[in-house]
Amino acid sequence: MSNGGTAGISTRVYKSGSIVFMEGDKSDYIYILKSGRVILTTKKVEEKIWVEVKENVKPGEFFGVKSALGKYPRDETAQTFGETVVLVLSLADFERLILKNVNVVKKMLKVFSNQLRRIHKEVREILGVSDSVNPEFELYKIAEFYFKAGRSKQALFAYRKYLEYYPDAKYSGNAQQRIKALQSGGDADDFQDDFEPAPPPSSAASSRENYDDLTDFTIDDGGSSRHDEFSDLMEEEPAKPAARSPLSSEMDDFLSTEKSEPMDDFTFDEPDLGGGASASQDISEIFYEGMRLFSQEQFGEALEMYKRVLDFKTLKNDGERKTFEKAHFEAGRCYLKLGNYNEAMAAFSGLIKKFPQSDLVKNALFYIGMVFEATRNVEKALTYYKKVASMEPKDQLNREAMNKVTKLQR
Amino acid sequence: MMQLDSPIFDKFRVEFDPNELIFCEFEFGNEFYIIQSGRVKIVKVINNTEKTLDVLEEGDVFGEMAILEEEPRSASAIAMDHVKLLRFHRDNFDALLQGNPQMAYKLLVIFSKRIYDAKRRMMILLLEEPQLKIMDVMNMLAEQDPHLDVQGPISLKVTIQEVANWAGMQINDVQKILTHFNQLGKIELFNDKIIVKNIRDFQRLVNSRRKSNFS
Numbered sequence: 124m125s126n127g128g129t130a131g132i133s134t135r136v137y138k139s140g141s142i143v144f145m146e147g148d149k150s151d152y153i154y155i156l157k158s159g160r161v162i163l164t165t166k167k168v169e170e171k172i173w174v175e176v177k178e179n180v181k182p183g184e185f186f187g188v189k190s191a192l193g194k195y196p197r198d199e200t201a202q203t204f205g206e207t208v209v210l211v212l213s214l215a216d217f218e219r220l221i222l223k224n225v226n227v228v229k230k231m232l233k234v235f236s237n238q239l240r241r242i243h244k245e246v247r248e249i250l251g252v253s254d255s256v257n258p259e260f261e262l263y264k265i266a267e268f269y270f271k272a273g274r275s276k277q278a279l280f281a282y283r284k285y286l287e288y289y290p291d292a293k294y295s296g297n298a299q300q301r302i303k304a305l306q307s308g309g310d311a312d313d314f315q316d317d318f319e320p321a322p323p324p325s326s327a328a329s330s331r332e333n334y335d336d337l338t339d340f341t342i343d344d345g346g347s348s349r350h351d352e353f354s355d356l357m358e359e360e361p362a363k364p365a366a367r368s369p370l371s372s373e374m375d376d377f378l379s380t381e382k383s384e385p386m387d388d389f390t391f392d393e394p395d396l397g398g399g400a401s402a403s404q405d406i407s408e409i410f411y412e413g414m415r416l417f418s419q420e421q422f423g424e425a426l427e428m429y430k431r432v433l434d435f436k437t438l439k440n441d442g443e444r445k446t447f448e449k450a451h452f453e454a455g456r457c458y459l460k461l462g463n464y465n466e467a468m469a470a471f472s473g474l475i476k477k478f479p480q481s482d483l484v485k486n487a488l489f490y491i492g493m494v495f496e497a498t499r500n501v502e503k504a505l506t507y508y509k510k511v512a513s514m515e516p517k518d519q520l521n522r523e524a525m526n527k528v529t530k531l532q533r
Numbered sequence: 534m535m536q537l538d539s540p541i542f543d544k545f546r547v548e549f550d551p552n553e554l555i556f557c558e559f560e561f562g563n564e565f566y567i568i569q570s571g572r573v574k575i576v577k578v579i580n581n582t583e584k585t586l587d588v589l590e591e592g593d594v595f596g597e598m599a600i601l602e603e604e605p606r607s608a609s610a611i612a613m614d615h616v617k618l619l620r621f622h623r624d625n626f627d628a629l630l631q632g633n634p635q636m637a638y639k640l641l642v643i644f645s646k647r648i649y650d651a652k653r654r655m656m657i658l659l660l661e662e663p664q665l666k667i668m669d670v671m672n673m674l675a676e677q678d679p680h681l682d683v684q685g686p687i688s689l690k691v692t693i694q695e696v697a698n699w700a701g702m703q704i705n706d707v708q709k710i711l712t713h714f715n716q717l718g719k720i721e722l723f724n725d726k727i728i729v730k731n732i733r734d735f736q737r738l739v740n741s742r743r744k745s746n747f748s
Contacts, residue, residue: 168655193645196676198652218638225630228637235644236600242651249658250701258605262559265609268578277611280554288561407712415708417724418692420582425724453724519678519688 131216136208143201143209144187151191153217156180159207165199168245188231191217259285263294266301275305406435410446413453426457448474452483455490459497467494485514489524501531538569541632545619549612556596558609564620565596567636571616577608579694588613594636597643600626656743658701665742666700667710668735671720673699675732686730696727 134157137143143161144150154161161180166173180186180201190197191214212220221228266281282298282305289295413428432450435443455470471487471494478484492507508531511524546569549555556562558577566573568591575587575595586608589595595610600623621629630637653676657669674689681687697707711727714720721728729735 168659171659173659188641189645189648192642193649195646195649198649221638221641222634225634225637228634228641229627229630231641232600232637232644235641235648239644239648239651242648242655246651246655246658249655258559258561261605262557265558265578268581268583272583274552276552277554277557277609281557281560284557284560407716411708411712411715411722414722414724415693415704418694419704420579420584420694449723456724519680519690 131213132220133211134208135211136206137203139203139205139207141203141207143203144197146197146200148197150187150197151194151214152187153185153191153212153214154187154201155185155210155212156182157208157210158182159209160204161186161207161209162202162204163199164202168242168249171245171249185217185227185231188217189235259289259292260294262288263298266298270301270305275308279305406432406438406443407446410450410453413450417453417457420460422457422460426454426461429454429457448478448481448483451477452487452490455487459490459494462497464494464498485511485520488514489520492524492527496527496531505531539632542619545621545625547618547620549616549618551612551614553612555610555612555616555618556606558607559605561603562596562599562606563603564622565594565599566610566621567619568593568595569617569619571612571614573616573618574611574613575608576611594639594643597640599623600640654699657699660739660742662742663700663702663706664710665739666702667696667707667714669739670696670699671727671729671732672736672739675729681732683732683736686728687732688726688728690726692725693722 137159143154144152146165159182163178163180163186165176165178167176168174186201187197189195190199262281262285266278266285269275269278269281279302282302285292285298286295286302409428409431413425413432416422416425416428429450432447433454435447438444438447451470451474455467455474458464458467458470468491471491474481474487475484488507489511492504492511495501495504495507505528508524508527512521512528514521549571555566555573556564568589570591573589573593573595574585575589576583576585578584596606598604598607603623653673657666657673660666660669670691671689674691675681675683675687693708693711694704696711697704700707711720711722715722719730719734721730
């Protein structure tokens with residue numbers, strides 16, 4: 124295997140007892156044992172307990188492959204016994220070498236896939252969930268999910284798969300009926316699918332609830348017509364030289380289509396005068412309940428929590444003020460998820476206006492970009508993403524904003 | 534780079550229209566796919582909502598767990614554009630590798646990552662104290678971003694639900710602990726991210742516990 128393509132490969136000679144690499148090291152070298160002996164020490168889980176395992180590398184075998192390829196710290200220590208010679212390969216050397224030896228790759232893949240299978244099994248055992256799911260019922264539930272979401276194409280596919288695997292099972296009759304209904308019921312086109320932040324099924328209810336707050340448009344759960352409604356709204360609006368106006372007035376423009384700003388009346392510097400409607404409950408408890416609901420994707424319910432936080436009239440200390448501030452932002456994210464773009468815009472820009480010093484301002488600007496992106500106003504989305512990308516201090520959000528800019532400009 | 538357009542592969546070619554399901558969560562899979570053109574999203578229905586796990590593009594591989602054995606798919610794959618794919622049955626795996634060693638290399642990388650991730654997760658699961666589990670989820674997430682400056686506060690993109698999944702814990706328990714950390718000023722909680730004030734504290738705590746378990 125050392126003919127051609129091995130120009131960059133170097134040879135290293137180790138004394139007995141040397142460490143070639145240590146667990147935790149970061150390096151992308153891969154080794155081949157040429158002569159001598161190498162022992163790998165690693166930790167493995169057996170019966171839910173870590174045990175130390177030692178493994179012999181045979182001459183001609185690779186070691187240090189996984190951590191180098193996966194770009195992770197070494198998960199084993201390699202030590203020599205007796206004088207030992209190893210070949211040291213860079214990732215490029217390794218790639219070149221194995222491309223000529225497909226059988227070696229196959230062998231490695233077998234070993235890797237067995238390891239992976241064993242680890243997955245152990246994880247399932249630790250979690251105590253081994254084989255508790257019933258794939259038959261789960262597949263049916265997926266089909267039902269798409270059926271109820273009005274996504275007939277996907278529903279049909281899943282029902283047909285269900286019947287293919289389980290022709291005589293519990294839900295086969297139901298599946299057949301659903302297929303018939305889908306085939307006869309005309310095609311409910313899947314507009315929903317190419318609309319980026321697709322509102323979850325629950326959004327229909329909550330957008331109705333807010334119907335009165337919206338002047339020009341609302342989100343209809345019928346779906347198909349709303350693209351046009353949005354683009355109309357967006358095109359009408361910046362007829363003036365809005366593209367050049369400062370960000371704040373642009374937000375005003377966006378908001379001017381609304382009758383009222385939802386989050387207007389509050390004071391937070393007043394002494395404690397008994398508080399608002401929900402004074403009995405701690406503001407942070409309500410806030411975290413909102414976070415829990417959001418992480419479970421119950422956006423409408425989460426929003427209710429944030430609204431309660433925003434109803435607080437008196438805030439006792441800095442912690443509460445901070446929570447209050449964050450609730451503006453999180454409410455905006457709920458609105459965005461629910462597809463209520465005007466409210467989302469109001470929440471994010473409200474945050475920026477009321478708390479211009481907040482460290483959430485940058486996030487809010489990013490999300491305003493997302494609102495514009497969701498409403499297909501690419502130009503404005505780009506303005507906001509670019510703004511975020513240039514803001515200090517540089518962090519992950521700058522990179523994300525840059526990614527968005529690249530994506531939208533494509 | 535890859536000779537996937539070679540006529541040898543013609544019989545493996547399949548095409549999908551936008552929004553078409555390529556495979557469905559919980560369906561049994563014997564095939565894996567390589568994207569030749571178009572985009573494919575990997576989604577999972579969680580709590581009655583479809584969640585996008587990943588968006589894949591030309592040259593990406595998906596469904597690769599089917600190389601091992603027939604197992605229910607852990608997620609669905611949906612075509613986003615008009616998508617051209619190569620579809621390989623487990624039995625054609627050898628033929629694919631012979632004709633396309635580059636693909637073999639790619640699979641090695643994918644498997645290496647999966648093994649590490651699974652092992653790393655197991656390290657979390659095997660910690661006894663729930664607080665440490667959660668700290669170690671943060672540690673793991675921090676390790677995944679090599680650009681993070683761990684000297685100062687770091688921002689991790691994760692939801693409470695995801696933390697609960699990683700730690701194998703109930704969401705309510707996770708929330709209690711995170712709220713407590715938040716009150717202590719160790720972290721700051723948001724819907725889609727957690728800011729950890731001093732991740733090195735967490736690393737130190739978890740490592741010292743792990744060491745004491747070993748000795």
